[in-house]
Amino acid sequence: MPLRCLVALVGGLVLAAAFEPVGWAVLMPVGIAALILSVHGLRPGRAWIPSLLFGFTFIYAVMVWMRSVGTDAWIAMCAMETAFFVPLGLGLSWSMRHRLWPLWTALWWVGVETWRSGWPFSGMPFGRLAYATAGTPWADALPWVGMTGVSLLVALSGTTLAWLLLERPRPTRRVVAGVAGLAVVTLAPAVAAYPITPDGTATVAAVQGDVPGTGLNVPAVHREVTANHVRLTEELAASVDAGEAPQPDFVVWPENSTAVDPFLDEGVHDGIVAAADAIDVPVIVGGTNTNPLDDTEVLNQGIVYEPGIGGGDRYTKRHPVPYGEYIPFRDVSWMPSTYGRLTEVPRDMVRGTSLEPLDVAGIRVADAICFDVAYDDGIGGQVARGGQLVTVQTSNAMFSRTSQLDQQFEISRLRAQETGRWVVVAAINGISGVVRPDGSVVASVPARGQQVLLEEVGLSTTVTPAVRLGLWPSRLSLVFLVLSTGAAVFAYRRRRQSTDPTATAAR
Structure with a gap:
């Protein structure tokens, strides 16, 4: 666990470096991959710890400008935003049990990002992955899929990178196909720009x-x-x-x-x-x-x-x-x-x-x-x-x-x-x-x-x-979050019941 926590802390700083004033957008997949690797294999009861540490360094670094309002305001606001990484860690841990976990974990990132960007008190959208993509191929997809869609592409790049690292040294055909598909979806908008009259x-x-x-x-x-x-x-x-x-x-x-x-x-x-x-x-x-x-x-x-x-x-x-x-x-x-x-x-x-x-x-x-x-x-x-x-x-x-x-x-x-x-x-x-x-x-x-x-x-x-599309991508990401949470709770209760000797005897 100490090594996982260290990877998470560094990963949060790496992701923050993708935003101004550093602006190294290429680091975003690396930062997301670090989060995934720090959580991979952990049960939900422990997965929230490295996720919270990742959120701590990421949020406090990206929004350090809030100190201009006051150090107390910076600490309080960033503490609230960091708290969203607790449910994110739980969701990532549960999602990694699925076969297509790179997609599921990317959707969880976007769902939580949308949640914290709009709640409470209209939320705090700074730090959305899409907001670090100016001048990159990801931004070419904006007229097609909007900010939420681009955040998903960036998150999927990071989760796919983690997938490759975990599958080495012999990536399966499924992994190769997934990487190729992601590359096509990401780069296609640069070739087929949306025509503006x-x-x-x-x-x-x-x-x-x-x-x-x-x-x-x-x-x-x-x-x-x-x-x-x-x-x-x-x-x-x-x-x-x-x-x-x-x-x-x-x-x-x-x-x-x-x-x-x-x-x-x-x-x-x-x-x-x-x-x-x-x-x-x-x-x-x-x-x-x-x-x-x-x-x-x-x-x-x-x-x-x-x-x-x-x-x-x-x-x-x-x-x-x-x-x-x-x-x-x-x-x-x-x-x-x-x-x-x-x-x-x-x-x-x-x-x-x-x-x-x-x-x-x-x-x-x-x-x-x-x-x-x-x-x-x-x-x-x-x-x-x-x-x-x-x-x-x-x-x-x-x-x-x-x-x-x-x-x-x-x-x-x-x-x-x-x-x-x-x-x-x-x-x-x-x-x-x-x-x-x-x-x-x-x-x-x-x-x-x-x-x-x-x-x-x-x-x-x-x-x-x-x-x-308007707000529908954001709304759908929140629907995914609710349905996924409901499915995870339902699966957890069924497992508890199946291992409960009292419940077994009653049946």
């Missing part, structure tokens, strides 16, 4: 205004932040008027480009209106607004400001961050809602429900705000309803010195491939960028940069198979 082009400007001072605390300098975005937009307008730059069809500002309600703060409102009027095209502004139905709640929105008109169409963030943007069970007397940095969240943010794309200058825009990009429902749902282009408005200022920026930008690249859409990312102080539907980056602004990206992007209404 263009429907025209648009010129889009993404503004990264930066955050004064340390760059970590937007609320403390929010007026300067808004002023930066107003100034850069007006400078772009001057360049357009002078014939030095093309007129954009619309402009994108990041999340928290205004950290106060722009409809209640006269100074902020006037600045935004002045910028929209100067550039004479719509500006999608990231603003935190009071809920008109309940002034004790706030909405995180992308608001389309029309020149000469003001605020128009809106998108509301679907996945507010628990304990960062709202406090679960705030009204429960024993909850520490006034403890430490939780005092910085005086009002709860309410999640949006609409999947209707924004109408911006006649273009249907699928918008996402910050962590929304890590969830499968928002962007895909809007693209399925006619979104021709994807915009991501984000405020990662708190994480500007960490790998969170790189991890989230990689996810934006992958969403471009999954949906077959150009993606325009506007970050408050990094990383902003423009991404083609093949995941390649046209232009970007690094962290702490202050710049306007002005690029011509393509539009499309082609709906990829992944978008058509």
